[in-house]
Amino acid sequence: MEIRSREQEAELAKQLMAGRPDAFDRFVDYFGSKIFHYSRMMCGHREDAEEVAQETLLKVFESAERLREPGNVKSWIFSIARNECLMKRRKSVFAPARELSLDEFLPVRSGDGEQVRLEIADWSALPDALALQSEMRAQLERSIQQLPETYKSVLLLRDVEGLSTEETAAILDVTGETVRTRLHRARLAVRKDLDEYLRAAGGKREDHGTASAQ
Secondary structure (H helix, E strand, C coil), rough: CCHHHHHHHHHHHHHHHHHCCCCHHHHHHHHHHHHHHHHHHHCCCCCHHHHHHHHHHHHHHHHHHHHHCCCHHHHHHHHHHHHHHHHHHHCCCCCCCCCCCHCCEEEEEEEECCCCECCCCCCCCCCCCHHHHHHHHHHHHHHCCCHHHHHHHHHHHHHHCCHHHHHHHHHCCCCHHHHHHHHHHHHHHHHHHHHHHHHHHHHHHHHHHHHHHH
16 A cells, blocks of 8 residues: 555656646645645644645645655655744744643653653553544644654654655654654653543543442
């Protein structure tokens, strides 16, 4: 499936570079929603994301001839989208007053000496049905959106858009080891946030069940 997608993306890029009729429309149909979703997660607000997505597609159209390798079109597009997001964030009315530290999202450690452990529930074994619920998806997006940009960008490119470690490193201009480290910490932060959400949701269900029994 991944190979087929890459081949399809490369073919769309070749058609765009060659100036084929309707190539840009097909390109937008394929990449438009992906760019918007990434921009909304990075920017945090629909208005900013819409502008970023439009600017990204415009720059892709205007500079298609600069793409040397059609097979790298996806990483090229998201490199443009990321730069647009960062520029938009600097002047957006929706930009946060301060950038939160990742330490505010990481799981709490407890214990002395070597007996240090992560205080976090094992939600990895939850049934797939729960993970697919719209409420859970919405919470996952909120958890990702509140990450500091440094970690959010890595998680979005690797886990959401499916780019490789090498492609992500090239977009962010960091080493592959840095990508792996940031991705690990970002996943921990999201896991911790989802854990708190699930604990709270479980408590509410228990309270509701107790009230119903009475």
